[in-house]
Amino acid sequence: MHAGELLDGPRIGLDLTGLSQEARALASSMSDTYDLLVMANNTPAVALGRGDSPEKISLALNRHRAAVVDAELAPLPAPAPNTPVWTVRYYSHGGFVAALTSGGNDAGPHRGWGYAPTPQSAIATVTGFTHHRPPVVVIDPPVPSPVQLAEPSSEADTSVEGQRVRELLLHRGAAYQEHVDACARAAEVLRETDIDAYLKERARLLNDTAPQLQHARILFDAPNAVNRDHRGYFKTTLWVPTRLVVSTDHRTWGDFGGHRPYVPHQIAQGLADATDLDAFTTELFTDEINLTHTLAWAGPVYTVSANGNHRVHIARMLDLPWLATTVTYQTPPPAWRSLSMFSVESQWAKTRRSEKWVQQRQDLIEGLIRRGIVEGEFDDTPDLFNRTLTCTRLPAPWLIRAPELAVAANTYYEALYPGALAMLGIPAEVGTDAKAWARWLTTSA
Numbered sequence: 079m080h081a082g083e084l085l086d087g088p089r090i091g092l093d094l095t096g097l098s099q100e101a102r103a104l105a106s107s108m109s110d111t112y113d114l115l116v117m118a119n120n121t122p123a124v125a126l127g128r129g130d131s132p133e134k135i136s137l138a139l140n141r142h143r144a145a146v147v148d149a150e151l152a153p154l155p156a157p158a159p160n161t162p163v164w165t166v167r168y169y170s171h172g173g174f175v176a177a178l179t180s181g182g183n184d185a186g187p188h189r190g191w192g193y194a195p196t197p198q199s200a201i202a203t204v205t206g207f208t209h210h211r212p213p214v215v216v217i218d219p220p221v222p223s224p225v226q227l228a229e230p231s232s233e234a235d236t237s238v239e240g241q242r243v244r245e246l247l248l249h250r251g252a253a254y255q256e257h258v259d260a261c262a263r264a265a266e267v268l269r270e271t272d273i274d275a276y277l278k279e280r281a282r283l284l285n286d287t288a289p290q291l292q293h294a295r296i297l298f299d300a301p302n303a304v305n306r307d308h309r310g311y312f313k314t315t316l317w318v319p320t321r322l323v324v325s326t327d328h329r330t331w332g333d334f335g336g337h338r339p340y341v342p343h344q345i346a347q348g349l350a351d352a353t354d355l356d357a358f359t360t361e362l363f364t365d366e367i368n369l370t371h372t373l374a375w376a377g378p379v380y381t382v383s384a385n386g387n388h389r390v391h392i393a394r395m396l397d398l399p400w401l402a403t404t405v406t407y408q409t410p411p412p413a414w415r416s417l418s419m420f421s422v423e424s425q426w427a428k429t430r431r432s433e434k435w436v437q438q439r440q441d442l443i444e445g446l447i448r449r450g451i452v453e454g455e456f457d458d459t460p461d462l463f464n465r466t467l468t469c470t471r472l473p474a475p476w477l478i479r480a481p482e483l484a485v486a487a488n489t490y491y492e493a494l495y496p497g498a499l500a501m502l503g504i505p506a507e508v509g510t511d512a513k514a515w516a517r518w519l520t521t522s523a
Contacts (some may be wrong), residue, residue: 097213102320137226142157144227147307148198150412152470154205155212162213164204168197168221172228174238176204176312181213184251185400186316191240195228197221199409203310207407209373213214230309237313243366243402246315253317257400258355264396268350277342280395281332288394291490294325294381296426297476297483298372301418303411304466310409317400318380320393324381331391341388346396362389363402371407375473375502376495380405410475413468416440420463423480426485436462443467443478451502452477473502481512488515 089372117139124138162181168174174197176190190207194200201215228234246349247254268276291297305311328334345362367386372379382390383406393401416436440462446452454469472478476487488509492499501511508518 079429081095092242114157118487124364140226141224143307144196144225146305147196147227148225150305150468151198151202151307152412153191154202155209157214158211159287161211162208164213164215166197166200168194168200168205168217169234169236170226170228171231171233173234174200175236175239176200176215176314177483184249185253186246186249187239187241187314188246188249188289189239190312190314191236192310193228193234193236194313194409195307198225199308199310203407203409206373206409207235207312207314207371210375210377227307240313241315243315243363243404244360246317246402247363253400254359254402257317257360257398257402260396260398260400261352261355261358264346264398265349265352265355268346268396273343273346273350277332277392277395281330281391284331284394288321289333290326290329290486291324292329293426293483293486296422297479297487298370298379298381299422300408300410300475301414303462304413304415305411308409312407312409313404314367315402315404318405320390320399320401321371322378322494323380323382323390323401324494326387326390328387328391331394334388334391342392342395345392346391347397349396359402367401368405369401369403369405371405372475373407373410374491374498376491379491379494384448410472412424413466414469415463416467417463419478423483426480426483431463433462436465439478439480442481442516442519446477449503450520451504455509461466481516485510485512487514 117469121139121142123142124135126135161182163179164176165179166174166176172193174192174194176192178188182188189258190204192203194203197217201217203210204215205212327481328337334341348361349358365385367389368382368384369380369386372381380403384405386401390401392398416439417431419439420431420435440456443452443454444456447454451473452469454467457466457468459465474487474491476484478484479487488499488504492506492510499506505518508514
């Protein structure tokens with residue numbers, strides 16, 4: 079019987095609760111110290127000295143991990159002309175708050191919040207959020223050196239210092255006015271028609287002419303980082319063009335599979351009956367729509383994450399051009415193993431692990447590198463599945479996927495951002511055809 083169990087046992091006849099708790103705390107501390115020593119012993123850059131305390135060892139490890147994270151970050155792109163300037167306040171727990179101090183517009187963002195393991199990682203995260211138009215990012219106040227790595231924790235939640243959609247709505251501006259004007263036009267139509275029939279027809283037309291992007295979760299999911307210390311995110315509120323929301327949890331416009339199917343009618347009826355479109359807009363967006371922000375070279379795309387499926391659908395059906403939203407951007411990893419790519423994609427392909435699969439994928443990615451679309455290199459690990467790709471430039475996450483998936487996303491993206499493929503030097507007839515794409519990447523022709 080363990081000492082803790084003995085002290086807790088009813089047969090002892092004494093109240094030793096305090097002693098039992100101390101014993102358990104000591105056991106936990108000893109276990110943590112052992113794990114710390116193992117980690118330090120496996121980290122050649124951290125030298126253990128006789129008499130070093132656990133606190134000193136932990137500090138040395140965290141400083142080393144922070145230095146590794148910063149060294150592995152991709153070089154920051156040169157700021158764009160007349161670029162926005164973000165000022166970031168970084169806290170020791172890893173949370174940060176970013177404020178746009180110049181170069182913004184009324185559509186947002188104006189203020190954001192997030193987590194990053196180091197200040198430099200926070201700069202990379204905010205920069206990555208608008209990678210298609212790189213900003214200037216400044217840490218203020220400066221963080222003392224040497225930097226320690228901040229682990230994710232509840233303390234790092236700085237959302238209370240961020241911006242809410244209700245505040246975004248108060249800015250008004252061009253996007254807000256375009257939304258209100260579109261609401262006025264839609265309301266006129268709704269008052270003169272059978273709402274259910276109208277929404278059904280609008281959904282049919284959307285599904286025929288502008289269906290949602292299939293397999294978006296696979297296309298946009300990033301592989302797992304080799305160095306798990308690379309974890310970071312940035313959240314903010316902004317007006318998002320409705321057409322850039324390429325996928326929701328209900329993949330057919332107007333079809334919710336029995337999940338609150340009455341909501342679109344309620345919203346449409348509310349708009350038809352509205353006498354105050356500002357009040358309608360506030361009610362429509364205050365329960366925040368949550369989107370995932372996926373960076374790509376010509377501009378971002380979005381998917382619904384936690385909330386807002388019905389409102390995205392109704393906005394498309396009523397041709398409302400803007401959505402006031404909260405968006406989340408996850409920092410992509412600088413390096414990952416081939417196995418991680420397979421793990422994500424196998425959900426779609428339903429294939430087993432094989433060297434043929436991983437060799438084909440490596441050939442495609444090496445073609446992307448050779449064509450100058452991706453910047454990176456594989457290491458020389460003999461086991462192909464454990465081979466690591468270090469990537470300093472990946473214009474969009476779907477480019478490394480199977481040809482069928484990649485060209486589907488390319489085609490969709492080209493429709494959203496005409497000329498996008500040409501920006502990367504990809505012929506349109508190549509980037510939108512799976513066989514041509516695979517052939518182009520695996521040959522020099």
